[in-house]
Amino acid sequence: MPLTMDTLVSLSKRRGFVFQSSEIYGGTGSVWDYGPLGVELKQNIKRLWWRDFVQMRPDMVGIDAAILMHPNVWRASGHVEQFTDPMVDCRECQHRFRADHVDARPWLHFCPATKGNKFEIAAGEACPRCGARRTLCPDCGKGELTTARNFNLMFKTFMGPVEDDAAVTYLRPETAQAMFVNFENVLQSMRLKLPFGIAQAGRSFRNEITPGNFIFRTREFEQMEIEYFVNPHETVEGRPADEYWHDRWIADCMAWFRRYGLSEGNLRLREHEKDELAHYAKRTLDIEYRFPIGWSELMGIANRTDYDLKQHAKFSGKTLTYFDEERKEHVVPYVIEPAAGVDRALLAFLAEAYQEEEVRGEKRVVLRFHPELAPVKVAVLPLLKKREEIVKTAHGIRSELARHWRVVYDDTAAIGRLYRRQDEVGTPYCVTVDVQTVGDSEKGEQGDQRVTIRDRDSMQQVRVPMRELVPVFQELLTGGDWAAVAGRFGTAAAAAAG
Ligand code: GAP
Numbered sequence: 001m002p003l004t005m006d007t008l009v010s011l012s013k014r015r016g017f018v019f020q021s022s023e024i025y026g027g028t029g030s031v032w033d034y035g036p037l038g039v040e041l042k043q044n045i046k047r048l049w050w051r052d053f054v055q056m057r058p059d060m061v062g063i064d065a066a067i068l069m070h071p072n073v074w075r076a077s078g079h080v081e082q083f084t085d086p087m088v089d090c091r092e093c094q095h096r097f098r099a100d101h102v103d104a105r106p107w108l109h110f111c112p113a114t115k116g117n118k119f120e121i122a123a124g125e126a127c128p129r130c131g132a133r134r135t136l137c138p139d140c141g142k143g144e145l146t147t148a149r150n151f152n153l154m155f156k157t158f159m160g161p162v163e164d165d166a167a168v169t170y171l172r173p174e175t176a177q178a179m180f181v182n183f184e185n186v187l188q189s190m191r192l193k194l195p196f197g198i199a200q201a202g203r204s205f206r207n208e209i210t211p212g213n214f215i216f217r218t219r220e221f222e223q224m225e226i227e228y229f230v231n232p233h234e235t236v237e238g239r240p241a242d243e244y245w246h247d248r249w250i251a252d253c254m255a256w257f258r259r260y261g262l263s264e265g266n267l268r269l270r271e272h273e274k275d276e277l278a279h280y281a282k283r284t285l286d287i288e289y290r291f292p293i294g295w296s297e298l299m300g301i302a303n304r305t306d307y308d309l310k311q312h313a314k315f316s317g318k319t320l321t322y323f324d325e326e327r328k329e330h331v332v333p334y335v336i337e338p339a340a341g342v343d344r345a346l347l348a349f350l351a352e353a354y355q356e357e358e359v360r361g362e363k364r365v366v367l368r369f370h371p372e373l374a375p376v377k378v379a380v381l382p383l384l385k386k387r388e389e390i391v392k393t394a395h396g397i398r399s400e401l402a403r404h405w406r407v408v409y410d411d412t413a414a415i416g417r418l419y420r421r422q423d424e425v426g427t428p429y430c431v432t433v434d435v436q437t438v439g440d441s442e443k444g445e446q447g448d449q450r451v452t453i454r455d456r457d458s459m460q461q462v463r464v465p466m467r468e469l470v471p472v473f474q475e476l477l478t479g480g481d482w483a484a485v486a487g488r489f490g491t492a493a494a495a496a497a498g
Pocket of ligand 1: 173174175176206215216221223298299300337340341343345
């Protein structure tokens with residue numbers, strides 16, 4: 001059965017990944033809160049992105065800029081004038097739609113060929129009974145739609161105590177502009193040479209007309225953006241530097257998503273048509289993912305040319321150039337912009353990880369997250385919660401491992417149930433402490449000081465000396481192979497319900 005968004009929404013709520021914002025008040029439209037496991041997953045995505053694209057690269061630095069910026073930033077960038085969507089309203093039910101999205105929704109139809117009976121017709125299709133196509137409101141099927149009006153997507157707010165026009169500012173609709181307005185500060189303070197990039201991960205806000213599809217399109221979300229500045233007068237491998245770096249970033253971003261688990265068959269590139277390109281872009285490609293709603297944008301990688309630096313130079317009156325020592329001239333760098341959404345990346349990783357399978361006649365739901373993404377790395381489970389020695393040893397292992405990773409302890413069910421719970425949130429490894437580990441002091445029996453590690457994906461188990469746990473998990477959680485560990489320690493017969 002194909003995976004549906006409803007399945008992910010319900011798992012996310014049930015297991016503490018994502019909750020509807022202000023749910024007890026009926027919810028806030030298209031705003032979501034990340035729960036205890038969601039916040040871990042989200043932080044892992046941002047941390048890996050920062051590690052791989054900032055920390056590991058000598059040509060990258062990061063910033064963390066304020067969300068509220070000078071209102072002229074948004075005049076210079078074109079957002080005040082052009083960051084709009086065409087919007088239509090229903091004159092009957094007052095529902096509001098993006099004009100270019102109306103035909104992508106199923107529509108209600110009171111069919112004259114059946115004495116006005118009500119039918120829901122699939123998006124873009126004609127009524128099979130009377131042949132009519134949609135002309136009225138898709139939601140109520142009765143009201144006429146107004147002509148399209150442009151609606152600015154920025155959230156407006158006021159700076160200071162007086163709510164007048166002079167105090168108007170905006171919640172940033174993208175993180176990108178902070179990299180342009182800080183270009184000179186970063187260049188001078190870090191003594192950088194082209195090409196170099198500035199990265200930022202943070203919140204953005206858009207008053208989307210038709211948000212929806214869970215965390216795919218929301219009004220408050222997080223972006224991970226890079227502005228990579230190149231010298232437009234240089235060539236690399238015989239190609240203009242901006243074109244060369246544009247292709248390099250496309251390849252690097254695709255490789256990053258594959259590395260953390262998105263499969264080849266669920267990823268593709270889509271080139272923007274000329275008439276679709278943003279006003280600032282020379283060329284843009286989207287990386288698309290096959291979400292449960294179909295192929296949709298996961299991130300965009302644009303060649304923004306020198307548009308932004310020139311605009312900010314014009315509006316601020318400051319010089320925003322780079323001195324090219326070799327050519328002894330000032331140049332305005334071109335910029336390549338890999339712009340990803342954290343929430344969309346999380347949705348893609350969640351959808352890809354989700355699997356249902358049958359194990360010994362029972363359904364097993366498992367999230368096969370890459371270990372570095374998994375919200376919890378290890379769960380420590382006592383086989384008998386009434387045996388004090390077992391419980392004490394399990395708590396001790398949890399606190400030792402928690403110095404390195406997110407680790408949980410759970411004794412609230414039988415071992416088979418505990419394993420299933422961890423499978424369902426994607427925990428790659430469980431550690432079980434049993435009688436053999438601690439022995440039986442009343443009978444004078446010594447424990448073997450070994451515990452069982454159970455692998456989420458194969459459900460195989462190995463018995464490992466407790467003192468080896470940290471190095472073994474260091475190996476397994478940084479790309480080490482389970483088969484190698486199993487080979488070293490030997491797999492154990494599956495205890496309890498695997
Ligand atoms: N600075 C360029 C820029 O912001 P964008 O294509 O509008 O480009 C980049 O946004 C990424 O941000 C998108 O590919 C998507 O992953 C994410 N994004 C944009 N709008 C979003 C929304 N309303 N909800 C969730 N994510 C969004």
